[in-house]
Amino acid sequence: MKVGFLGPFGTYTHQAAYECFQDSITYCEKTTIADTIESLETLDYAVVPRENSIFGSVVETFDGLRSLKEGFILGEIVLKIQHxxxxxxxxxxxxxxxxxxxxxxxxxxxxxxxxxxxxxxxxxxxxxxxxxxxxxxxxxxxxxxxxxxxxxxxxxxxxxxxxGIQDEDFNYTRFFVLGRNSLIKPPSYPTYPTRALIRVTMRTTAADSETSFDLTEFLKILNLSVIRIDRRPAPLSITFRDMYFLELQSTSKEDLWPKKVEQSVSRIRDNGFLAESIGLW
Amino acid sequence: MKVGFLGPFGTYTHQAAYECFQDSITYCEKTTIADTIESLETLDYAVVPRENSIFGSVVETFDGLRSLKEGFILGEIVLKIQHxxxxxxxxxxxxxxxxxxxxxxxxxxxxxxxxxxxxxxxxxxxxxxxxxxxxxxxxxxxxxxxxxxxxxxxxxxxxxxxxGIQDEDFNYTRFFVLGRNSLIKPPSYPTYPTRALIRVTMRTTAADSETSFDLTEFLKILNLSVIRIDRRPAPLSITFRDMYFLELQSTSKEDLWPKKVEQSVSRIRDNGFLAESIGLW
Missing domain, CATH: 3.40.190.10 (Periplasmic binding protein-like II)
Structure with a gap:
């Protein structure tokens, strides 16, 4: 088994990958986040930074997720940046x-x-x-x-x-663990996953890019708990059409969660949106 | 009257400012977005880029808006990047x-x-x-x-x-026009504003940063049309506490809109959130 990570060896992404996989896997350093995500075409897993508590979301990671071909998010690692x-x-x-x-x-x-x-x-x-x-x-x-x-x-x-010799004590980075597909589970994958990430391209209701769709209405249709929202421009599309990444959380540990997410994504599609589930952990 | 803009002279931000103020004002070039926003302590207006249709939101602008002391958003300019x-x-x-x-x-x-x-x-x-x-x-x-x-x-x-000699025709940038306060209106300020930007710091429901507040519930309390959402880490605060910028849109042209926004922000505060209206246009 092989995991690609944003290199070089010795980075905090390497450290995060190690906390997940320990000595059970071969580590392959990649030069960019895009390369790391694309490495899922040949490797089993990939680890990329998702957000830092001071600097915010990692744009390159979300841009990689916009057009994810191979790969599915199967976990997250929160690492305290300890120098x-x-x-x-x-x-x-x-x-x-x-x-x-x-x-x-x-x-x-x-x-x-x-x-x-x-x-x-x-x-x-x-x-x-x-x-x-x-x-x-x-x-x-x-x-x-x-x-x-x-x-x-x-x-x-x-x-x-x-x-832990750093001056400030609140520097954390959260990483995504992706698998080649949704079936290949990393170590310590939960029996009952409680999170999901869905990717939605907003409907454009007018050609002039001035009218956007009401997200309040959208979340009513979704009807699940949303705990984080990130916005990026939809790739290669109409000006100012947005793509949103919504992180969902189950309110209880139950084996119906994957089905609930799936049904919710279907409901969104029925309402005319492009939507996909790209993670479950 | 004076307007600060992200300089130097001749940038697209300068162009955007010119489309708003024409020859009615003195233009003052600033070196960074932070400087431009802070220039409202002494100048009347400031113009900064908010998002580009290809590259997405301008992080420095939202970071400046996180701790806005002087200033209030009073307009937007959408500029086609025309070389x-x-x-x-x-x-x-x-x-x-x-x-x-x-x-x-x-x-x-x-x-x-x-x-x-x-x-x-x-x-x-x-x-x-x-x-x-x-x-x-x-x-x-x-x-x-x-x-x-x-x-x-x-x-x-x-x-x-x-x-308009550029190869691609869908490169647009949206700019914010800020005034020193909410009373100083730029030219062509609408009789009936239909937009607003509110800034909200999420409640943290657990010390371990793992549990976040449900945004679906939050938007129900807000009860207005939300057309764009941007997320940044709240400044100087608990790890992974989020600050959201919500752009609101009135569904009709009416003079009750400022009052509606104000009531909505009050309702959010009553539910235990830090919230402020930082723009109306």
């Missing part, structure tokens, strides 16, 4: 005089650096994973990296000094 | 051997260039306005620029050869 201080095995914190990481991670750990590594110089790398690699390859013991925890499993000679 | 071919007065199309513009505009007019300027070289500039300026300053008559129409009013020695 880690990592050194070479045998090194001592007191001897560190250079801390390396991506510019953003260095900025997010400013307080920790000022308090514990006040005499160390900071050095910017292209990614947090690149910093971990540089420390791993270093011939001296005076360098440290700020990176994700999974980097310590990638390089055998690294040691975790402290986890 | 124009511009030459020096007295020049002839047949003599043009160099076309200048921003990389994106050059790419968007590939067919026109191949057909009408096949022997001309293309030259990339930092913006479409910079291309217009370069043509204006040129000592020779063999150069052309691809830019917005408003550039021809900025430089007196330029002549419009053709408007």
């Amino acid at each position: 880690c201080l990592v050194i070479k095995k045998g090194a001592k914190l007191a001897d560190i005089d250079c801390v390396m990481s991506h510019e953003q991670a260095l900025g997010q750990c400013r307080k920790f650096i000022a308090e514990h590594l006040s005499s160390a110089a900071t050095f910017k790398t292209t990614s947090t994973a690149a910093a971990a690699e540089a420390v791993s390859r270093s011939k001296t013991l005076n360098v440290a990296a700020i990176c994700s925890k999974i980097c310590t499993t990638m390089f055998g000679n690294l040691e975790l000094v402290e986890e | 124009c071919l511009v030459i020096k007065k007295g020049a002839k199309l047949a003599d043009i051997d160099c076309v200048m513009s921003h990389e994106q505009a050059l790419g968007q007019c590939r067919k026109f260039i191949a057909e009408h300027l096949s022997s001309a070289a293309t030259f990339k500039t930092t913006s479409t306005a910079a291309a217009a300026e370069a043509v204006s300053r040129s000592k020779t008559l063999n150069v052309a620029a691809i830019c917005s129409k408003i550039c021809t009013t900025m430089f007196g020695n330029l002549e419009l050869v053709e408007e």
